[in-house]
Amino acid sequence: GAGVSQSPSNKVTEKGKDVELRCDPISGHTALYWYRQSLGQGLEFLIYFQGNSAPDKSGLPSDRFSAERTGGSVSTLTIQRTQQEDSAVYLCASSSSGGGYEQYFGPGTRLTVT
Amino acid sequence: TQLLEQSPQFLSIQEGENLTVYCNSSSVFSSLQWYRQEPGEGPVLLVTVVTGGEVKKLKRLTFQFGDARKDSSLHITAAQPGDTGLYLCAGSGFGNEKLTFGTGTRLTIIP
Numbered sequence: 001g002a003g004v005s006q007s008p009s010n011k012v013t014e015k016g017k018d019v020e021l022r023c024d025p026i027s028g029h030t031a032l033y034w035y036r037q038s039l040g041q042g043l044e045f046l047i048y049f050q051g052n053s054a055p056d057k058s059g060l061p062s063d064r065f066s067a068e069r070t071g072g073s074v075s076t077l078t079i080q081r082t083q084q085e086d087s088a089v090y091l092c093a094s095s096s097s098g099g100g101y102e103q104y105f106g107p108g109t110r111l112t113v114t
Numbered sequence: 115t116q117l118l119e120q121s122p123q124f125l126s127i128q129e130g131e132n133l134t135v136y137c138n139s140s141s142v143f144s145s146l147q148w149y150r151q152e153p154g155e156g157p158v159l160l161v162t163v164v165t166g167g168e169v170k171k172l173k174r175l176t177f178q179f180g181d182a183r184k185d186s187s188l189h190i191t192a193a194q195p196g197d198t199g200l201y202l203c204a205g206s207g208f209g210n211e212k213l214t215f216g217t218g219t220r221l222t223i224i225p
Contacts, residue, residue, distance in 0.1 A: 004156070033212065042120075042202065042218035043157075056212065091156050100145050100206025100213060105156025 002026070004106035006092050012112045013082055021077045021109045025094030032069055033103060034077050035091045043091065049075065050098035082113045117141070118205055118216035126222040127193060135188045135219045137203035144206050146179055146186045147213070151200040193223045 005024045013019050025032050034046040045059035049069045060066070064082075069075040079086055089110050093103040121136045137146070145164040149157035161170050163179035163186065170177045174197075176189040186203055203216040 035215075043215040045212070045215070048212045093156070099209065099211060100147070100162075102147065102159045102162065103157075103204075103213060105158070107155055 004092055004094050004104050006090075006106035006109050008109060009107065010110045010112075012114060015084060015113055016081055018078065018080045019082055019111065021079075021090050021092075021111070023075045023077070023092030023094075023106060025073065025075070025092070026104055027073075029094035029096050029104070030072070031095040031098040031101070031103075032075050033093045033095070034067055034075070035093065036088045037091055037108070038088045046077070046090075048098075079111075082111075084113050087111055087113045118203055118214055120201075120203060120216040120219045122219060123217065124220050124222075126224060128224050129195060130192050133190050133193060133221070135190075135201055135221070137186045137188075137216050139184050139205060141205070141207075142183050144183070144208050146183070146206070147204045148177055148186070148188055149202045149204060151202065152198075157200075157202055190221075193221075195223045195225050197221060198223050 007022045030051045032049040035043040036046055037043055047067045048056040064080045067077045089108040091105055091108045093105045095101040095103045118137055118139045127133055145162055147162045148160045150160055151157040161177045163177055166181045166183045168179045174191045178187050190197055201219045204213040206213055
């Protein structure tokens, strides 16, 4: 079956512009995660959606970052007034349930802020 | 906050050599996963260990979960260039807590 997809694969934007990154999780997966990865380093947790529960936003670095998940499926990560330090690969993952279940990752969106 | 420290951060060795990567924490985990990430792709799960002291083998890869479930190791025998990648451990807390990912080990196998 189809895996996790993300779009766009690459995004170049000017400092100060807003960007939206999209994630289509595996159908039926109730948990969805957003991570940020800089220069091939480890994963920085951003936000976690699990079913109808309130999202865990504890990893969002500033109020310029927000995310929503519509209808328990597609998710959009929005970065407002982008800064150069926002440049990174943004990875989305989904899981059949929350907690310690295996996470399936998308290929990521490489964001470059010029 | 649960933290998972991996060591070494970077490792570059010759093809055919053996290596071990460590994943350490002061926290107890209900289970621990290892992922491998190749350039341009997302991480992919290699194994999950759930019992203290558990050892799992995946071809040339051997994974061990510490007796106290606070640490884990990944041993690769006779490394191949295809083993090159970023290795991430991830610990699962109890209940519905999200996974905590380790700091990562970037492995390069030189042909």
